[in-house]
Amino acid sequence: MGKNCAIIVAAGKGTRMNTGVNKQFISLRNKPILYYTLQAFQNNSSIDEIVLVLAKNEIEYCKKSILDKYKISKIKKVVEGGSTRRDSVINGLLAAEGSDIVLIHDGARPFVNNRIIEDGIKYANKYSACACGVEPKDTIKIKTKEGFSLNTPKRDTLFSVQTPQCFKYDLIVNAHKMALQDGIEVTDDTMIVESYNHKVYLYEGSYNNIKITTPEDLVIGEGILDMI
Numbered sequence: 001m002g003k004n005c006a007i008i009v010a011a012g013k014g015t016r017m018n019t020g021v022n023k024q025f026i027s028l029r030n031k032p033i034l035y036y037t038l039q040a041f042q043n044n045s046s047i048d049e050i051v052l053v054l055a056k057n058e059i060e061y062c063k064k065s066i067l068d069k070y071k072i073s074k075i076k077k078v079v080e081g082g083s084t085r086r087d088s089v090i091n092g093l094l095a096a097e098g099s100d101i102v103l104i105h106d107g108a109r110p111f112v113n114n115r116i117i118e119d120g121i122k123y124a125n126k127y128s129a130c131a132c133g134v135e136p137k138d139t140i141k142i143k144t145k146e147g148f149s150l151n152t153p154k155r156d157t158l159f160s161v162q163t164p165q166c167f168k169y170d171l172i173v174n175a176h177k178m179a180l181q182d183g184i185e186v187t188d189d190t191m192i193v194e195s196y197n198h199k200v201y202l203y204e205g206s207y208n209n210i211k212i213t214t215p216e217d218l219v220i221g222e223g224i225l226d227m228i
Contacts, residue, residue, distance in 0.1 A: 002099075002100025002125075003048045003049065003098065003099045003100050003101075004046055004047055004048050004049075004099065004100065004101045004103070004121055005047075005048060005049045005050070005051060005076065005096040005099035005101070005102050005169075006041040006047050006049070006050045006051070006102075006103045006105060006117075006164070007050075007051045007053065007089065007092035007093065007095075007096055007102055007103065007104045007105065008034075008037060008038060008041070008050060008051070008052050008053065008092075008105055008106075008107050009053045009081070009085065009088050009089060009092060009104065009105070009106060009107055010022075010024045010034055010037075010052065010053060010054055010062075010081075010106075011053050011054055011055045011080075011081025011082070011085075011088045012024075012081075012085065012088075012107075012108075022055065022058060023108050023212060023213070024037075024107045024108055025058070025061075025065075026212075026218065028110070028212075028218060028222065029222060029225055032065065032066055033107070033108055033110050033212055033221075034062070034066055034107050034108075034110075035066050035070055035110075036110035036111070037105070037106075037107050037108070037109060037110045037112070038052070038066065038067075038070075038072050038075075039070070039072070040110070040112050040113070040114075040117070041074065041103075041105070041112075041117065042072050042073070042074050043114075044114055044117045044118070046117065046118060046121055047074060047103075047117065048074070048099075049074055049075075049076035049096070049099070050072070050074045050075050050076060051075075051076055051077050051078075051092045051095045051096045052067075052075060052078045052079070052107075053078075053079050053080075053081045053088045053089070053091055053092045054078060054081060055080070055081050056080045056081070059078055062078070063078065076095070076096070077095040079091045079092060079094075079095045085187075086176070086186065089104060089176070089189060090176050090180075092104070093169075093172065093176060094173075096169065097169075099169045100168065100169055101121055101124045101166060101168060101169065102167055102169050102172060103117065103120050103121070103165075103166045104165050104166070104167070104172075104189050105164040105165075106163045106211050108211050108212045108213065109162065109163055109209060109210065109212070110221070111206070111208045111209050111210065111221070111224050111228070112163075112164065113206060113208075113209070113228075116132050116164070116206060116209060117164065119132070119203050119204070120132060120164050120165075120166035120203070121166065123166065123201050123203050124166035124167055124168060125168075126201070127199065127200075128167065128168045128171050128193075129165075129166070129167050129168070129172070129190065129198055129199070129200045130165070130166050130167075130200060130201040130202070130203055131161050131162070131163070131166070131189075131190050131200055131201075131202060131203075132161075132162050132163070132164065132165075132202075132203050132205030132206075132209070133160050133161040133162045133202060133203075133204075133205045134159075134162070134204070134205050134206070134207055134209075135155060135156065135158065135159065135160070136158050136159075136160050137207075139152060139155065140152070140155065140158055159202050161188065161190065161202075162205040162206075162209050162211075163211075165188075165189045165190055167189070167193065171193060172189065172192065172193065175192045175195070175196055175198070176192055178196060179192050179195060208224050208227075208228070210224070
């Protein structure tokens with residue numbers, strides 16, 4: 001069996017939350033959002049190690065208030081994030097050297113479940129690259145620059161991507177290195193491997209697997225906690 005490593009990216013500032021605190025550390029039912037995210041991977045028997053990527057000035061705080069307090073024992077390394085999400089992911093990947101499968105996950109996406117994690121590992125082993133997500137509930141329009149509707153794609157062809165995005169380690173780390181060398185700008189890890197003509201398998205996520213970004217999401221998050 002290969003080594004499976006979760007890379008939790010939690011170095012973002014979360015400006016849309018309108019608080020002075022990084023969104024990962026905002027409390028949800030008296031525990032930080034990041035606690036729930038880490039605990040999901042800590043409790044999954046297929047995850048061997050966790051690499052946590054944090055802003056430099058939050059590393060010590062996180063170690064004391066979450067990692068030590070809640071005994072997150074699978075942490076392999078805590079590394080400093082970069083100036084962009086991509087830089088943070090690269091730092092996490094370098095710290096995960098020796099892994100066979102890596103699962104790159106948002107720190108502010110606390111409701112990932114065992115089935116999503118297990119499926120991510122399974123499909124990464126089978127297809128080398130995969131990502132979970134859901135079919136959009138709303139009708140999606142393509143809009144012109146002038147603000148008019150251009151066309152309406154069929155909803156069953158659309159996919160709202162979530163995390164984790166899961167890869168064979170060598171594939172994703174080499175793709176990131178080539179993208180840096182080639183000056184390719186991307187906003188998503190699946191786009192990195194797609195840029196080098198590698199297919200990404202899309203599998204079923206969950207409508208509960210939300211990313212907490214705005215104050216309204218905190219209310220939704222409390223509701224999800226009541227259900228699970």
